[in-house]
Amino acid sequence: MTLAEGVQLVSTIILSVMMIGAAIGVVLLSNIVYSAFLLGGVFISMAGLYLLLNADFVATAQVLIYVGAVNVLILFAIMLVNKRQDFAPMPKAWVRRGATAMVCAGLFALLSTMVLATPWSFSTTVPSSAGAIKAIGRHFFTDFLLPFELASVLLLMALVGAVILARREFIPESAVTDLQATPLTLPERPRELVPVGGTPSQEESK
């Protein structure tokens, strides 16, 4: 027994409206913490749409990775760079936004006409009701084996790179006195390598 047609239609429409509204909120809201939570709303609605497209495994992966991990990472990053600063206003900012909005609307119109004009060759087979996870597992270990192994290498590189980049401790504000020294030197804080797991005495003496 599966969902009735009307229920599917209503769920699709609700999920689409939720997704587009949350995405517009992510882009337009001025408070970035609200944006981050709305991004979680986009990810969850997307998982619902995947479910309506008969992809239970990918919907689970979406919730697990995007909502559970990536969104939490983004929230932590926001709280790490949390300064509550107002950016200096730029002259002619509305020209930039208006031009970008026009270009985006034009791109959307172009894509929509292309989608509607293309004669798609729909497959007539009915997808299997057991879900696609076994087919995905077979693909991973037969014809997508090389991407599968390369994905692990990519994850290893991401882990090593991100640990190296984020490892340095935050340097206290007192160290930043000559930030705007001369225009020819790069205005950077003094960088000293302090491991994350450093002893408390080291951090006290800094």
Add this chain to the structure above:
Amino acid sequence: MFVLSGYEYLLGFLLICSLVPILALTAAKLVRPSRRGPERRTTYESGMEPIGGAWIQFNIRYYMFALVFVIFDVETVFLYPWAVTFNQLGLLAFIEALIFIAILVVGLVYAWRKGALEWS
């Protein structure tokens, strides 16, 4: 066309789940007295006086843990289809999955040696 079965329970569950807080908050709004004061706008902290705001700068160690978690979360998603199709795939797939895990164990050892897993 939606062919998966059993999801009507999920739908019902979602509806009931979203009804519970809506009903609870509406009922509370009907019953409670409405008095506005500066005390009411403070954060509820188990009866203690809240110290500082909630929007403080987090420690970077939280970010390190979240980082390692993200990487191994993705690894879990890749290993789950292998576990489901384990009986059909055989020994070769087992060796391939071991290679996959071994590459990521290198990353775990690296993060461990660099102290990304320690709080202290």
Add this chain to the structure above:
Amino acid sequence: MQLQYFLILAAALFCIGIFGLITSRNAVRVLMSIELMLNAVNLNLMAFSNFLDSLEVKGQVFTTFVIAIAAAEAAVGLAIVLAIYRNRDTVDMEQFNLLKW
């Protein structure tokens, strides 16, 4: 008509992502816009997988890889933002002008 509906939805999400990518001044919001665009691509792939190729679900395999790459991209990108914040003390995209002539 179902496939076209999902494709247009994905196109709308992609355009919102591009708008955010260009106009945002907070570096973290730029990364969030990139995630939106990757999600739009994923929705395209899933719609193709369901309506055009429903037995060999290669679109779902692709989507899994894209999700993995998006997670790696978010981890490294946010670490880069943190490193820049540490050096320049801001996340304003307009002030990341070290490479600008």
